[in-house]
Amino acid sequence: MPVxxxxxxxxxxxxxxxIYRTNRRIKRLSLKITQFGEVExxxxxxxxxxxxxxxxxxxxxxxxxxxxxxxASGERMTFLGKEIKISFVESRLRKKIKLTFADGTLEVEAxxxxxxxxxxxxxxxxxxxxxxxxxxxxxxxxxKHGFFPTLIKQGRGNxxxxxxxxKGVVSLNFMLAALPEELIEYVIIHxxxxxxxxxxxxxxxxxxxxxxxxxxxxxxxxxxxxL
Numbered sequence: 001m002p003v004x005x006x007x008x009x010x011x012x013x014x015x016x017x018x019i020y021r022t023n024r025r026i027k028r029l030s031l032k033i034t035q036f037g038e039v040e041x042x043x044x045x046x047x048x049x050x051x052x053x054x055x056x057x058x059x060x061x062x063x064x065x066x067x068x069x070x071x072a073s074g075e076r077m078t079f080l081g082k083e084i085k086i087s088f089v090e091s092r093l094r095k096k097i098k099l100t101f102a103d104g105t106l107e108v109e110a111x112x113x114x115x116x117x118x119x120x121x122x123x124x125x126x127x128x129x130x131x132x133x134x135x136x137x138x139x140x141x142x143x144k145h146g147f148f149p150t151l152i153k154q155g156r157g158n159x160x161x162x163x164x165x166x167k168g169v170v171s172l173n174f175m176l177a178a179l180p181e182e183l184i185e186y187v188i189i190h191x192x193x194x195x196x197x198x199x200x201x202x203x204x205x206x207x208x209x210x211x212x213x214x215x216x217x218x219x220x221x222x223x224x225x226x227l
Contacts, residue, residue, distance in 0.1 A: 004049060009039065011064045020052065029055045033066050077122050079129065081180030086118055099125055123174070130154050130174040138172060138188045145211055147192040161187045161222065164194035179222075186218040 004020040018039040029052055032040045043052040077084050082104065089109045091098075097110040099121070108121055131154060138152045148168070155163065155171035163171045170191045176184050189211050197204035208215050 009060065009063065016063075018056070020049065022047070031056070031059055031063065033063070039063060077118075078178045079126070080177065081183075086121060097121070097124075099128070101125070126177040127154065127174045129177040130172065134172055134174075134176055134184060134188075137184065138170070141185065141188050142192060145189070145192065147195055149192065149195060162191040164191045164198070166198055168195055170195075183218055183222055186212055186215060186222065190215075 009016045022045045030042045085105045091109045100107045149170045150168035193207040
């Protein structure tokens with residue numbers, strides 16, 4: 001999704017990055033607070049930017065409330081729903097970073113001159129775990145429930161947990177690796193059901209319910225992670 005502009009929102013001593021994006025698949029304005037405490041303003045292509053900005057300004061109070069009530073950007077990082085810590089180990093001879101995960105701690109061995117950001121490291125870790133765990137999980141679920149996607153791939157860390165195209169390509173956001181397994185499975189099954197119904201009709205939700213009877217609770221939980 002194209003980035004139109006960005007600005008910083010000030011709330012007391014906090015400065016929050018806000019990204020303006022267009023999305024041809026949405027019909028109305030929406031706001032989201034990302035995993036890292038950034039704000040994304042989404043609106044359809046050709047929608048007047050000044051009107052989108054007015055919408056943003058009218059919701060600053062709500063954004064501030066959400067920002068203040070959650071940990072600061074980069075402080076709370078999770079993997080499969082469990083909080084993890086990041087530990088840096090200096091290695092002046094190492095040209096590339098080395099990531100090792102054990103007992104809830106992600107150890108980062110790197111040259112101190114690289115000036116690495118915690119959120120960048122975290123995203124890289126989630127991308128690796130998505131390839132190692134989430135994509136194979138999706139293939140297992142597809143085989144188990146009789147779905148036949150043409151391709152299952154890792155998507156970008158944008159505003160959608162997953163997507164499915166009319167050609168049967170299923171993309172899974174690498175940020176899924178941060179969520180509990182039951183939410184990951186729900187997103188995967190949700191996208192697989194779009195292989196049969198490329199909409200959100202009653203038939204589609206009936207298909208989801210056949211596999212995940214408690215999908216409503218999971219859907220509500222997943223929506224609670226977004227603004």
